[in-house]
Amino acid sequence: xxxxxxxxxxxxxxxxxxxxxxxxxxxxxxxxxxxxxxxxxxxxxxxxxx
Amino acid sequence: xxxxxxxxxxxxxxxxxxxxxxxxxxxxxxxxxxxxxxxxxxxxxxxxxxxxxxxxxxxxxxxxxxxxxxxxxxxxxxxxxxxxxxxxxxxxxxxxxxxxxxxxxxxxxxxxxxxxxxxxxxxxxxxxxxxxxxxxxxxxx
Numbered sequence: 001x002x003x004x005x006x007x008x009x010x011x012x013x014x015x016x017x018x019x020x021x022x023x024x025x026x027x028x029x030x031x032x033x034x035x036x037x038x039x040x041x042x043x044x045x046x047x048x049x050x
Numbered sequence: 051x052x053x054x055x056x057x058x059x060x061x062x063x064x065x066x067x068x069x070x071x072x073x074x075x076x077x078x079x080x081x082x083x084x085x086x087x088x089x090x091x092x093x094x095x096x097x098x099x100x101x102x103x104x105x106x107x108x109x110x111x112x113x114x115x116x117x118x119x120x121x122x123x124x125x126x127x128x129x130x131x132x133x134x135x136x137x138x139x140x141x142x143x144x145x146x147x148x149x150x151x152x153x154x155x156x157x158x159x160x161x162x163x164x165x166x167x168x169x170x171x172x173x174x175x176x177x178x179x180x181x182x183x184x185x186x187x188x189x190x191x
Contacts, residue, residue, distance in 0.1 A: 003149070011065050015058035022054045026168070034171050037178040044182035048189050 051161075052084040067132050075128040079121040086114045100180065 005012050059077070060070040071077065090110055097103035125133050137154075138144055144151055 008065055011061050015061040018057045018061065019054050022057070023164075026051075027164075030168055030171050030175075034175040037175040037182070041178040041182040041185075044185040044189070048185045 051165075052080065052087055056080060056084060063132070072132055074132040075124040076121065076133045079117070079124040083117045083121045086117045090114065100183075 059080075063072075064070050090107055093110055094103050094107050097106060120127075125135055137146055146154070
């Protein structure tokens, strides 16, 4: 799948790793914050009903 | 995303140009863009009232959008530097090999989709937070 990277293998793969790490971090952070917001709204709606 | 580009560009720059960093037009304009984004986030966090923060950051965003354009066209505006000219253009056939061209197009499409997904996700999050805040304010009134 990945072509022979030759002497650039370490540079290319470490760039992939950094990019993947930061992208996954961004997505996880966004999903967690979204879940928190949803929970906060559910709680506020329940509190509003009572 | 800007941070990813700066980091991975530096890693790739070392074997290609022999340095992690140079004051090349695109690198410099991208660094300015990154600092602008940090300033945008800092301003958003610094203002306590959400509505005031939204107003101020929207003005800053309009002013700062020039940095995004500057970064995009830096290689066209200033010829000197390490980066080559645009690889993908609407008028000319791309000079890069097909084994790189198609993965590049797929990657661009993937990033655009990720960008819109995150924008929608975070927009919905902010709407929910504002609604929760309004409900709590009404309950406590």
